[in-house]
Amino acid sequence: MKRAVFLDRDGIINRAIVRDGKPYPPAMLEEFELLPGVERAIHALRKAGFLIIVVTNQPDVATGAQRREVVEAMHDKLRAAGLCDDIKACYHTDADGCDCRKPKPGMLLDAAREWQIDLSRSFMVGDRWRDVAVGKAAGCYTFFIDYEYRERRAENPDAVVGSLEEAGRLILQETHTRGELAS
Numbered sequence: 001m002k003r004a005v006f007l008d009r010d011g012i013i014n015r016a017i018v019r020d021g022k023p024y025p026p027a028m029l030e031e032f033e034l035l036p037g038v039e040r041a042i043h044a045l046r047k048a049g050f051l052i053i054v055v056t057n058q059p060d061v062a063t064g065a066q067r068r069e070v071v072e073a074m075h076d077k078l079r080a081a082g083l084c085d086d087i088k089a090c091y092h093t094d095a096d097g098c099d100c101r102k103p104k105p106g107m108l109l110d111a112a113r114e115w116q117i118d119l120s121r122s123f124m125v126g127d128r129w130r131d132v133a134v135g136k137a138a139g140c141y142t143f144f145i146d147y148e149y150r151e152r153r154a155e156n157p158d159a160v161v162g163s164l165e166e167a168g169r170l171i172l173q174e175t176h177t178r179g180e181l182a183s
Contacts, residue, residue: 021150103133
């Protein structure tokens with residue numbers, strides 16, 4: 001069984017647009033900007049044998065505030081840069097009641113089946129309560145990047161870090177200390 005690092009997209013890989021203390025995804029491809037250290041962290045994790053799976057809620061597509069083609073163009077940029085093995089996106093709102101919208105674990109469970117991932121030996125990195133909750137629901141170790149958004153707080157993350165780069169260092173340290181290869 002493989003190990004994976006599941007990453008939320010906005011606020012973890014790329015800069016979220018923060019308005020009135022709340023994070024929003026970039027509206028245009030031109031606003032899609034990688035955060036400092038992201039490429040380095042992801043390449044180090046991939047070199048260590050981890051799968052990188054992006055799991056992102058994109059409800060603005062369902063509400064009509066965003067076009068799916070724009071979201072997919074952002075995802076194409078990540079794929080072209082070699083920054084992920086797969087991207088799972090939920091284009092629903094809470095009202096749709098789907099199994100894929102975080103905090104429900106559908107995207108992680110689907111990826112685990114498709115990629116033969118051991119979720120109990122995998123990690124979830126996010127910046128919102130839904131990310132920590134989905135990681136917990138799937139049985140992953142959770143990292144919370146706390147930007148102090150004005151919204152519901154994440155409950156009981158396994159670790160609070162300042163960036164994906166910091167989370168990546170801790171994951172690699174833990175793997176090295178335990179003598180585990182990610183494969």
